[in-house]
Amino acid sequence: MRRLTRGEFVGFGAAWAAGVVLPKGAGAESTMAPVPSGTGSSAGTVMGSRGAAQANADLIVTNARIYTVDGMRPKAVELAVKGDRFVALGGARELGGLAGPDTEILDAGGMTVVPGFIDAHSHPGWGGINELTQVNLDLRSIREIQDALRLRAEATPEGEWILGFKYDDTKVVDGRQLHRRDLDEAVPDHPVLVRHRGGHTTWVNSRALGLAGVTNSTPDPEHGRFFREDGELTGRVAERANDVFSPFMPDDTTREQRQVAIKLMTALMAAAGLTSVHDAGVGADFATAYQDAYAAGELSCRIYMLLRGGIYETFKAAGLYTGFGDDWFRIGAVKYGADGSASERTMRMSTPYVGRPDDYGILTMSQEQIHEVVEAAHRGRFQVGIHANGDVAIDMVLNAYERVQRLWPRPDPRHRLEHCSLINDDLLARIKAVGAIPTPFYTYVHYHGNKWLEYGQEKMRSMFAHRSFLDTGIPVAGASDYIPGPYEPLMAIQSMVTRKDFDGRVWGPNQRITVDEALRICTVNGAHASFEENTKGSISPGKLADFVVLEEDPHDVDPDRIKEIGVARTVIGGRTVHAA
DSSP states (O other): EEEEOOHHHHHTHHHHHHHHOOTTTTTGGSSOOOOOTTTOOOOTBSSSSSHHHSSSSEEESSSEEOOOOTTTTEESSSSEETEEEEEEEESSTOGGGGOOOEEEEEEEETOEEEEOOEEEEEOOHHHHHHHHHSHHHHHHHOOOOOHHHHHHTTTTTSSSSSEEEEEEEGGTSSSOOHHHHHHHHHOSOOEEEEETTTTSSEEEHHHHHHHTTTOOOOOOOEEEEEETTTTEEEEEEGGGGGGGGGSSSOOOOOOOOHHHHHHHHHHHHHHHEEEEEOOOOOOHHHHHHHHHHTTTTOOOEEEEEEEEEEHHHHHHHHTTTOOBBBSSSSEEEEEEEOBOOOOTTTTSSSSSSOOOOOOOOSSSSSSHHHHHHHHHHHHHOOOOEEEEHHHHHHHHHHHHHHHHHHHSSSSSOOEEEEEOBBOHHHHHHHHHHHHHHEEEEHHHHHHTTTGGGTTTHHHHTTTTTTHHHHHHHHHOBBBBOEEEEOOHHHHHHHHHHHHBBBTSOOOOOGOOHHHHHHHHHTTTHHHHTTTOOTTTTSOEEEEEEEEEEESOOTSOOGGGGGGGGEEEEEETTEEEEEEE
């Protein structure tokens, strides 16, 4: 047995974690049955039989400030891990009897330990492949954006597409949005498509418009919009209008690239403290990429797949449904989208945007379409997750959830409201009654502050309404929606606790929550959204040993600097996947 100091603790495992993170098939090794949340009660108690209680632990963490997010025992000083499960919690020097000659003893030096963070709505596949193949336009001026696109065009054969991502209109100093003239000036000889960070809006140049046959007289398609000024196309395209470019777009990413993308993004997310991620829109290509990364030991987060398109239809036809898989990689909900974007100001609301009295946002599905897809998935034993930002869209989705539960009741289906941004008292009551799970953005208030000017302070009292959900008894889950929002869970905690943006402006102070409530949203509530609250989400004996070591305690630091707390270590199933 060897005891590590705090300094060694922070660095221990870094070399190992930099290589292959997990052994092939690691997620299928556990044979311990899951136990309900709240089982870790008395000090030093070990779950299981007397023989299990007497077995040596593989890992003991000591001298830590442990916040378990388990109501039976909220705090501890020590924890023990055997295999991929927590087996004991204790006070100071209570777990020494579980140490054997091969037990690793890690002295946390007073650092803080919390359950592994869970992002219940993100897009690591999309984010990773964009990082590998497109131009990152997270830049601060239109001139910089033009220069980056021009540089890529110089290395690209004439006529081939130039694709950019992560453009954010409120983050540039110019005080205006991109225009097709900006893109024409920078790249006249290639079609260009620049995607907003939010993912629902693009900007294209004249070459791209010409390829798609879009002119000033082209009508807006149903559920979409070509933006114009004085009758002239600006190059901005929203929602279903983007579909006209799809037949002309390249689709040349390789299976190997997609696997690398998954390896890259899950490693970055693990470094931020994430141990589980719900990928909210997985097709066959990225399902294969996850499987490839998993088989190669390159998956650094547990993945719950929200399926789209053909792969969902294939699984449904084969009789598979939500829950199939193991602790690392499993089928989740089927995903649809009913309206526009919060960050791009296209979500469908019952009242208009500030300064745009005729603009209520965009619906992308009809009520009939929502009823149809929800019925098919519900009767096929799938969980359903529908993107619904505005109150109008949320109402429509709830209509469908209420209908299927009335006609074909299922116990606890946990159908989801992806984003669920703008609520009211009636919607809250209906969400509670039907048992739906909202997954509102948890980094948005902080990161996207300038966008809230177009909603106004009154609407913001009912947006990203974590306080209202908790007070209503709804187990709201936390979600970044990365790429649209940053994925760092410590930024999320700061955003939910302070409701302050980058400039210190407060948006909806009535929706502030405590650090402990934010921790619950980011951990066990995320597990509940995927039917996994009995196996993860809290530091409880019998649950998966997923935890994060923080260099400072978010309860103690200035709330305005919670996002600056360092992640010293991320552990999944008892194995280090990130060490600072």
